[in-house]
Amino acid sequence: MIKGQQSIQFEESPFLISSASVVGKKEGEGPLGKMFDMVESEDLFGEDTWEAAESTMQKEACLLAMGKEHLEPADIRYLFGGDLLRQGIATSIGVEGLGIPMFGLFGACSTAGEALALASMSVAGNYGDYMMAVTSSHFGSAEKEFRFPLGYANQRPLSAQWTVTGSGAFILGKKRSHVRITGVTIGKIVDYGLKDSQNMGACMAPAACNTIIQNLEDFGYAAEEYSRIITGDLGYVGQSILFDLMRGRGYDIKKNHMDCGMTIFDQQTQDTHAGGSGCGCAATTLSAYILPKLIKGEWKRILFVPTGALMSTVSFNEGASVPGIAHGIVLEHC
């Protein structure tokens, strides 16, 4: 059902049936290390290139999520997937072997939200019993894609974030579980004109602010009606800007805000500067840390808001700004 300006409230809400998280070594050493399904000790995941490693990680996450529910690829009607690399190649190569009809997505680090939104819309629209949503990012492939090859050992400003090596996969459907996606708020592109690709938190905060407020208005919720409002990867810089922007519009979410990028690493000991980022950051944190709390009922209702910085090496070399986008997913214990 259409809800307000940008949202959908599902009449029959899809269940989040299964999920899995696969991460790299550094993520395994972080505060959530023991919660991930699989921690690989070598970030190449047995492959020759970072790109192939990311594909393998994504495939493993899908297989694990299916395996937990004893599902085969043939049981999954459609797959919604994406990553940060040019032409979404990690996803194309990663999910190819599964043979599931697929939709390739790009929403930068907001892709986990985009994939969950479309997968839940497809279940609620009666287009299939099981849908898969998967995203990934890899520190090695992302540094090569957007910044410098790792061998250059370049210096990173304190506002830079550390791309999470990880993939999260989710299966949505009609089969009962303890978590439902009850609604979604699809984000608009928001551009405050910032051009610093090494300060993505600042670039994404306005989009997060926009989507969160739109969600509260569309659904008529007060911020406190969410156990947590969880952004994807604003990091320390982006969070502080988000708080300022929201205060400017009369909202205070300081008490119940959480950011996956600030949760997945220990900034003090892991040298991750402003925090974690990447499609895999929000997805693996949702699977490993957030969902268990929802399943147990420790959290009743959360707003999950993966945030993306829409840029490419070409766009920032040509002097374009870095607009942001954020999609909101309402998850509830049931």
Add this chain to the structure above:
Amino acid sequence: MIKGQQSIQFEESPFLISSASVVGKKEGEGPLGKMFDMVESEDLFGEDTWEAAESTMQKEACLLAMGKEHLEPADIRYLFGGDLLRQGIATSIGVEGLGIPMFGLFGACSTAGEALALASMSVAGNYGDYMMAVTSSHFGSAEKEFRFPLGYANQRPLSAQWTVTGSGAFILGKKRSHVRITGVTIGKIVDYGLKDSQNMGACMAPAACNTIIQNLEDFGYAAEEYSRIITGDLGYVGQSILFDLMRGRGYDIKKNHMDCGMTIFDQQTQDTHAGGSGCGCAATTLSAYILPKLIKGEWKRILFVPTGALMSTVSFNEGASVPGIAHGIVLEHC
């Protein structure tokens, strides 16, 4: 309604309400030249870079499609868009100013099919009255992205295709028109192991074959029940492979097959080698040439199958194969 293994047959089929095509100079000089809504004489579209030109073209196509139906951006619930550039930047920058909540997509040249599928699924799922689907490609930005900057004047093999400079935008909804999207067949990634990025027709033909046969099986149609089966951009090389592959599986579509890449340019006089390609090829041909025939009832039912070659410069430099994907859209006169 779920139909067969990979398809959906809509119970209440969305209407294709409006569309627009914007193309460059060379496309304007081709066989369909007079049918496009807008032909720009300068391929930079008044901008400084090919990327900005592509964004402007995409924005113009959206505005034209809305203008024809006297719709404003605020009337469009969600936008589904994509292009060929890394991180879909032409779409992000192009549609940013419209302020429509958006889903960024990547399916290489199959993106027009992916966008139409998701937009029609969203209308039929009652998620809004109007949805927009838009895709684009630009010869200048695509050569720079995938091959060489134009200034290098590199030689192109005869199997190479010419990326169409063009954008097609479509508005789907519940308001009555003379064309409905009655079903979709979502494609799987199909990989025959080909590694020649300059022979995309060969890379995509197996995916087209797969999706077409799946569509016929899922819906129980004979190939002749379609006025035309229209692939996106297989070109001359890909078409001949498609015919061979389909004959091998007992299907003959020679009589009613059409390829947008072989239709949009005159191979003899325009030096376009194996034919046109790009997200904009299928989209602009659909808007300018195919839809008018469906609206008049000259064609009753067509299967529109945009085809994509899933590769990036990194993947082919690393020796990966170029898998294909194709999505099928069933359009009917009503």
